[in-house]
Amino acid sequence: MGxxxxxxxxxxxxxxxxxxxxxxxxxxxxxVEMKKLLGVTDGNLASHAKTLENDMFITVTKSFIGKKxxxxxxxxxxxxxxxxxxxxxxxxxxxx
Amino acid sequence: xxxxxxxxDIQEIxxxxxxxxxxxxxxxxxxxxxxxxxxxGGFVVLSILQxxxxxxxxIIFLSLLIGISVMCLSISTSLLLNSRVAxxxxxxxxxxxxxxxxxxxxxxxxxxxxxVFVLLYHEYYELLSPVMLVFYGLAVINxxxxxxxxxxxxxxxxxxxxxxxxxxxxxxxFFWMLGFGFCHIVYGVLMLINQK
Numbered sequence: 525m526g527x528x529x530x531x532x533x534x535x536x537x538x539x540x541x542x543x544x545x546x547x548x549x550x551x552x553x554x555x556v557e558m559k560k561l562l563g564v565t566d567g568n569l570a571s572h573a574k575t576l577e578n579d580m581f582i583t584v585t586k587s588f589i590g591k592k593x594x595x596x597x598x599x600x601x602x603x604x605x606x607x608x609x610x611x612x613x614x615x616x617x618x619x620x
Numbered sequence: 621x622x623x624x625x626x627x628x629d630i631q632e633i634x635x636x637x638x639x640x641x642x643x644x645x646x647x648x649x650x651x652x653x654x655x656x657x658x659x660x661g662g663f664v665v666l667s668i669l670q671x672x673x674x675x676x677x678x679i680i681f682l683s684l685l686i687g688i689s690v691m692c693l694s695i696s697t698s699l700l701l702n703s704r705v706a707x708x709x710x711x712x713x714x715x716x717x718x719x720x721x722x723x724x725x726x727x728x729x730x731x732x733x734x735x736v737f738v739l740l741y742h743e744y745y746e747l748l749s750p751v752m753l754v755f756y757g758l759a760v761i762n763x764x765x766x767x768x769x770x771x772x773x774x775x776x777x778x779x780x781x782x783x784x785x786x787x788x789x790x791x792x793x794f795f796w797m798l799g800f801g802f803c804h805i806v807y808g809v810l811m812l813i814n815q816k
Contacts (some may be wrong), residue, residue, distance in 0.1 A: 541632065541633060546640040550641055557716065614626050614629055615630065617626045618623065620623075
């Protein structure tokens with residue numbers, strides 16, 4: 525198994541890496557909180573979240589709190605597993 | 621992938637994980653002040669105990685009053701100073717991370733407070749100081765997962781002091797002053813040194 529094999533293409537972008545990192549240690553995070561933590565624009569966050577959702581690494585739950593729309597993100601088991609593999613691969617690379 | 625990129629990625633991951641799950645806007649000064657309040661309160665209780673004219677009930681009542689005052693002062697000082705630090709860090713003292721911290725601290729803390737009141741009701745006065753130290757230590761250890769991890773050492777110190785106190789009831793006030801006073805001052809100072 526090569527050193528690069530654990531790395532996943534989906535995480536090869538700072539914002540997607542950030543989204544997964546945050547969702548690894550929080551059950552669910554809403555759109556506003558996520559945007560604040562990453563310091564990105566609405567559109568940026570939405571499009572990268574869409575990519576991760578298409579890969580089935582995160583779930584996007586849209587609901588209403590009263591009249592206000594609320595979007596929450598959660599990592600799936602698959603997403604957590606893949607991200608952990610990515611982290612392990614990164615740490616292996618760091619130790620070479 | 622270059623090694624520097626890898627290191628940068630890992631650092632970014634760790635930072636985001638911490639920032640999203642831990643409330644880090646704590647002020648070292650709040651620890652120091654809480655410790656000072658406790659020491660002052662402790663000395664007042666010691667001088668009350670020297671007073672032969674007061675009966676046990678009055679002593680207990682006054683000590684309780686002092687204990688509650690120290691606690692209220694410490695909590696309000698801490699809220700005030702921490703919200704200032706939070707504002708500087710562009711954080712909010714009512715953010716999800718802060719509320720999580722407060723909840724996980726409160727569960728053992730409130731249980732301990734209720735336990736203390738029951739002890740007062742049963743007049744088990746020797747257990748007051750050990751129980752306060754043990755429950756507070758547990759509260760801090762529990763909370764350390766949601767703020768600086770180093771906080772757990774403060775919790776462990778109070779926990780141990782509480783257990784030792786169980787074998788030397790006569791020195792209850794001293795153990796109380798050590799845990800709530802001295803340990804908090806040391807912790808606050810270490811925190812300030814670390815932040816500089």
